[in-house]
Amino acid sequence: MGITNISSTEPEEAGHEGPGESPTHAKHARAIDLKPQKRIEGLDIARGFALLGMITVHLIPWDVEIGVSVFHDLFAGRAAALFTLLAGISLALITGGSTPHTGKRLRRDRVAVATRGLILLVFGLALNSLAPGDISILPYYGVFFLVGSLFIGLRTRTLAVLTGILIVAGPAVVHMALWAEGFDSVRSSTLPELFTSPLNTVYSLVFIGFYPAATWITFVALGIVLGRIDVQDLSVQIKLMFFGGLTAVCSALASEVIVYHFGVLDRIIEATPWEYSDIMFALDYGGETVPGYSWWWLMVDNPHNNTPFSLLDAGGSAVFMVGLSLLASRVLARELSPIAAAGSMTFTLYTAHLLALKIxxxxxxxxxxxxxxxVAIAFAYFWKKYIGQGPLERLISSASKSAARAVVPRV
Structure with missing residues (x-):
């Protein structure tokens, strides 16, 4: 459940499973598929907190003399990772959950997800044209969905193994991509740039940008794995909190020990042609992909560093937050309903936030x-109460379902 707010309340139309399926079974499958399903409130709460975290990181002022604010330390990188992880969970939920769709239904799912990805990509690039310079995850999100459309048909065990491989291979690919000449990381790719510099734009989105798909797709794969299990089970929620938190803490501590107590810092300083203060700032606060001067940089753990340790830290924190939000929804559903409302229309609110950054x-x-x-919470609360689905969420949902029906018709 990410920015586009895919959820189990928006089931795709069911189709025939294959030539061997009986009419009665097909009719029953359609009835099940079209039956309204209750939203998973805890996931809306998690997405709401992710949105508020990203707003805070974008707007909270930095004071370099005293370091980055505690809000930045808590939310930078982690809020966006939570968004992306929730997108993966949603992809799993709308494609069958613990019983993944196959056959024609899977093909229809792929078209719907890919359509969402294309819309997000184009919309995000166009929005960047109106607000140049601001770092938006929307174009990257579009790429995540396009790749995710290929992942939804994989077996859960295969996806789990793939997630483990991506944690190591993704950062290595990004690191090597930094060596390529003729490509520059684009802070905020725009729609005109897609046509004037298509290769550089794509290269930035996939390999060397602020949220490169080569590494951030790890969170989508992990989210799909989580969405294939029963996240509403109490024991599962407790395990998500425990193992997610343990992974985040251990990865951060491991990186700290390796860098500062095993000579890695000296190797980084020797290989990097920067001022000492600049190196230490990058080590302390992160903010962008680590420099490509030395493989030792991959031992660092900081927001958006795109290293194995930063993926484990952000991913573990995101899993912890999902478990915590699901547990909180059991006892504090009413109190957290405004947060859940914001989480139900993050595409709309995030877009409004990006435009407000220009003020x-x-x-x-x-x-x-x-x-x-x-304003975000109040708008979401009253819109959901009196109207329902968010405005942009409604549009992208309708467009993706229409495309899926047109490309893969029911009969």
Whole structure:
């Protein structure tokens, strides 16, 4: 359940499973597929917190003299990873959950997911054209969905193995991609750039951008794995919290020990032609893909570093947050309903947030963060209460389902 708010409440139309399926069974399958399903409130809560975390990171002021704020330390990289993990969980839920779709239904699923990806990619690039310079995950999200459309048909065990491989191979691919000449990381790719510099735009989105698909697709794969199990089971939720938190803490500690107590820091300094202060700032705060000067940089764990340790840290934190949110929904559903409402329409709210970034808020600073969060929650709460599905969510859902029906008709 990511920015586009795919959820189990939006089942795709069922189709015939194959030539051997009886009419009665096909009719029964359609009835099951079209039956409204209750939203998983805990996932909406998790997505709501992810949205608020990203708003906070984008708006909270930095003070280099005293270091990055505690909010940045908590949310940078982790909020976006939670978004992406939830997208993977949603892909699993709408494609059958623990009993994945096959045959024509799977083909229809692929078309629907790929359509969402294309819409997000184009929409995100167009939005960047209106607000250049701001880092938006939307174009990258589009790429995640396009790749995710290929993952949804894989077996759970295969996906689990693939996730493990991506944790190691993804950062290595990104690191080698940095050596290629003629390509530059684009901070905020725009739609015109897709036509004027198509190769550089694609290369940035896939390999060397702020959320490169080569590494961030790991969270999608992991999310699909989680979506294939019963996340509403209490024991599963407790395990998600325990193992997610353990992974995040252990990966952060392991990186710290390796870098600062096994001579890796000295090797990084020797291989990197930067000022010492710049190296230490990158080690302390991250913010972008690590430099390609030395493989030792892959031992670092910081937001958006795209290293194995940063993937484990952010991914473990995201899994922990999913488990916590699911547990919280059991006892605090009413109290957290405004957060859940925001989480049900993150595509709409995130788009509005990106546009609001262009407003000069230098005189407000922290107050502007509070205003953004309050407006987002209030709008979502009343819109969901009186209208229902978010406006952009409704449009992208309708478009993807229409494309799926047109490309893979029921009969």
């Amino acid at each position: 000069d808020h230098s005189e407000l600073q922290i107050m502007w963060v509070c205003i953004n969060i309050a």
